[in-house]
Amino acid sequence: MSDTAVYAAGAVVWRLIDDKLRVLLIHRTKYRDVTLPKGKVDPGEMLAQTAVREVREETGIRVTLGAPVGISRYWMRPKRQKVVHYWAAEATDDAIRASTFVPNGEIAAIEWVSLKKARKRLSYPVDVEIVEAFARLVDDGVLHTFPLVVLRHGKAVGRADWDGEDAARPLTERGLRQAKAITAPLRAFGVRRIVTSDAVRCVQTVAPLEKKLGRTAKQTRKISQQAWEDDTADIRSVIGRRIRSRKPAVLCSHGPVLPAIVSEIALATGTLHGSYVDSAGALEVGGFSVVHLSATNPGSGIISIETHEPKI
Structure with a gap:
């Protein structure tokens, strides 16, 4: 800006x-x-x-x-x-x-x-x-849409400063502030479902949103960084379920995993893969991209993608 x-x-x-x-x-x-x-x-x-x-x-x-x-x-x-x-x-x-x-x-x-x-x-x-x-x-017949929001977790304690397992790394004070700051913007898109990596930094990122919505996030290893690095991730099943449900949802994951999540949304909806798809997955910590899909025919492709960077 x-x-x-x-x-x-x-x-x-x-x-x-x-x-x-x-x-x-x-x-x-x-x-x-x-x-x-x-x-x-x-x-x-x-x-x-x-x-x-x-x-x-x-x-x-x-x-x-x-x-x-x-x-x-x-x-x-x-x-x-x-x-x-x-x-x-x-x-x-x-x-x-x-x-x-x-x-x-x-x-x-x-x-x-x-x-x-x-x-x-x-x-x-x-x-x-x-x-x-x-x-x-x-x-174009795409006025009725629903969003899938791809969210990168807030700022976490660095690997070099952490002695425990990577999945247990928590958010820093800045990360906790980011988690609170993104709650209202996410609610602006009508998000009702929360799916998150089971890593602590992701679970903490969506905690304020859980509280505001009065809903419990679904924690899954399928979109975790550990599973991604082990080649045991199952992004396809997570995205497929979310698209079939046609409900506004947020998916919180990690920097290396996010491009694959956005690419899978494009693939599942028959969208031609372009540079805008790649850029939507290249997020800063605390940032998110909103992928808008047709509520009447999700297979018609991505209607639009917008990216919101954190202000904290």
């Missing part, structure tokens, strides 16, 4: 009303304009976390993020660029019923409109471009 740019995040929030697609627009009080829900990144936040928070604050609707639909860039005064990341985000019936939105000093109104009306009503061309990117997902 550039130090001079202002970063923000938002979403094209959508729902089906009588089987007709509608997207959410907001009417801002101060600016008297019509735009998409978005807002600036708070200190310490990751972009996905910002998008979910801002949609909730501006519309009262709690969403989870689907596939990314683009980045808008425009200049602010004085000579500062604003960079806004957007995702598709479905508003479920339960989320709509739970919304407590009322007109306020910031948002005068919200409305659900067709894509055709959205293109006409939006006040800014950069917002129209994002809606056009969203429309391409609709046209």
